[in-house]
Amino acid sequence: MKYKKITNEDLLYFKNIFGEERVISENEIKSEYAHDELGTVFNYPEVLVKATHKKEISALMKYANLHKIPVTVRGSGTGLVGACVPIYGGVLLDLTLMNKIIELDKTNLTLTVEPGVLIMDIYEYVLKEDLFYGPDPGEKSATIGGTVSTNAGGMRAVKYGVTRDWVRGLEVVLASGEIIKLGGKVVKNASGYSLKDLLIGSEGTLGIVTEIILKLTVKPVKMISLLAPFNSKEEAILAAPKLISNHVIPTAVEFFLNDSLLYSERYLGKKLPHNNYPAYLLLSYDGYHEEVVDKDVRKASEMLINEFNAIDVFLIDTEERRKAIWSVRDGFLEAIKLSTTLIDECDVVLPRAKINEFLTYVDNLSSELKVRIPYFGHLGDGNLHIYFCKDDLDEKKWQETLKRGFLKLYDKAASFGGLVSGEHGIGFAKKEYLKNQLKSEQLTIMRAIKKAFDPHEILNPGKVI
């Protein structure tokens, strides 16, 4: 692809749109804007602009489309596949200043927000109104726009689904600068092809989301978590689908091994009540009636011990304990990162019934490739997070190991009916693996869809497909 390099004339134009202080160029651009949380995909934009209104974005896109300047959108930069890294330079469009909550509509149970609102701010805002937003991605400082762009999932997907299930409507600036609205406050929609669903998960390659209408629901009155240690990972993993199908649906079913726990305890300086068993399940139950949540939890505890060989069940029923244990869980990624020199991640999603077989394969691969591969996972929805750790490997060996290991992992997952990404997306880092998995007809259709939205391929070029 041939893109126009940004000149002083372009910068002047951008300053007219955004104002002097929201156009940052060359040496003034901080290095954080050259990468995301993954770190390994790295490139500086030619110019960083910070938008505060869709009209600015529309004006930017009209100009960029005319002059063939690439535009990459960025929220908090918490992604793990390099999706927001401007690999062709051009404009990096930061949306974090567009962080207004526009409207809470209590009759329609919707919340209309700008894309730069952090998801933790959304939780807090709606909880105060006794309302609830279902998706719960691990990274609470992600922007809602970022979670829409990757169809983020998170812990509560077992019961509450993923971001897609909670987006009722979108306002989108197209590559041409035109502004369209998709969906709305309505609950049902059978009005032509669902462009809304196409935009969700498209990682900034089809359009720029400038407003999001979220579905809300009534806040559950009680939530209890359970921590259950097991003597083997196989037993822990087998318990999950049985709990889900023989009982009420849990809110979350997280799985981890002793190593993740120890890394995280060390990282946070916190201790869990259990930390010396091989494998753990961390479950949550919630509901609209206290007595029923208690009953569900009692039944789950009995099943865990009597039927599924859990060694013990530790009830987490105070807010303080809940925060403590979930902060340990939320700390896994950071803790694993700190345990090594560099990581790369595989965010594979599998049918729940195939997890055990797959993780045995991962363990064997770790021995075969002589690389440390810690993992944990959203067991309730079959989404695993698997980390290759560089440790003391030299760069060449690391790259070889990564490539060989990832190809094997994704091939194995595909043979089990799994997919390349459950929730972190494709971005730049997983492009080749998606390409390997899809049939050429699917890729051709996806490329034609990209062309339909963005004929000059200026929106986040080089990503997804």
Added chain:
Amino acid sequence: MKYKKITNEDLLYFKNIFGEERVISENEIKSEYAHDELGTVFNYPEVLVKATHKKEISALMKYANLHKIPVTVRGSGTGLVGACVPIYGGVLLDLTLMNKIIELDKTNLTLTVEPGVLIMDIYEYVLKEDLFYGPDPGEKSATIGGTVSTNAGGMRAVKYGVTRDWVRGLEVVLASGEIIKLGGKVVKNASGYSLKDLLIGSEGTLGIVTEIILKLTVKPVKMISLLAPFNSKEEAILAAPKLISNHVIPTAVEFFLNDSLLYSERYLGKKLPHNNYPAYLLLSYDGYHEEVVDKDVRKASEMLINEFNAIDVFLIDTEERRKAIWSVRDGFLEAIKLSTTLIDECDVVLPRAKINEFLTYVDNLSSELKVRIPYFGHLGDGNLHIYFCKDDLDEKKWQETLKRGFLKLYDKAASFGGLVSGEHGIGFAKKEYLKNQLKSEQLTIMRAIKKAFDPHEILNPGKVI
């Protein structure tokens, strides 16, 4: 569009693929294959073929794509927008023989089915296993493929969502005859553009669905319905969003006026305990604990009477009563059809807060246009079914009234943030109204998407866009 007319040579080719007895042509084609439940969109196919396997469909499409022969897919033909009517002739591909339930996977909680399975057979099959399929479209003799193609909603959308929310994976024969798989048994997916979501609701214009992986959940143990009469439609309508946001989510919130009730009682020869009040809400609550459902229902009853001015609340807690009252509700469409010479339907969906204002507009429009317009609706999700009745209008006057009335209704709905179709789709009958509502950029993108999937426009041509 110029399509090839079907010759004897083509028929021979089709007989080679499908066998002599599953290729029906010319006068042997029954008139039911020339229309759907709407009736007003009417055209015979040149040939009707009945598929039993995806390989046959793949072979058909390869040939049709080469020779530019239109192919229109049909399930039970229960649609209301003419989507399965072969308006350009060509091949009508009947999938009702592909009615096998392929696999119930209890570990992953999925059901894999062929597209011709009737939704009532799916309910029955999974209930026997204590499992549950959420969507509940009114027409139980629809095929699952038909409900996927229109993203059907139904009564339980308030709590359980629509068909889209329950489709985990699709197998699709493309216009080229290639077979692709989208999604799978996995719960999460962030692996490239969601072609699965694009196929859902595309009414047979992008591909032919040959296998569907449905999500299941655990069967609720108890369901109770409530019938609440009101002195005015305004009060009934106001109660719905308050019930939803101040209490647990009901499974269904249906709304109707006295007229629909009387038509349906007459049609079924059944009486309801109440039938002489102006307006009614029919609510359902379900759950996994009997005592909790009882509690929810008690609270809803109290709120209905004390806060929302319901005249009475009639509890429907036996299976016999439940069947009786819901059969009256399910009979509305047929009953309204029988009350007149011809109907046409508006399946508009609105933000819940706008229903009252919209229905007042409908009532005024009825007076203004001097046409009877009965309606009822899924109040919980803002989806209304509004019927223009021809009664004794002559054809010319009827067409004028329809056109004027529909344009006004859809314009009004759009001004409230509503959409053309909540669950019945666009098909042929609502194409112009969708076109009116969408911006030209959206139409251009939708047309490019159609071209990406179906370059020769042979799949259900003349529909949706």
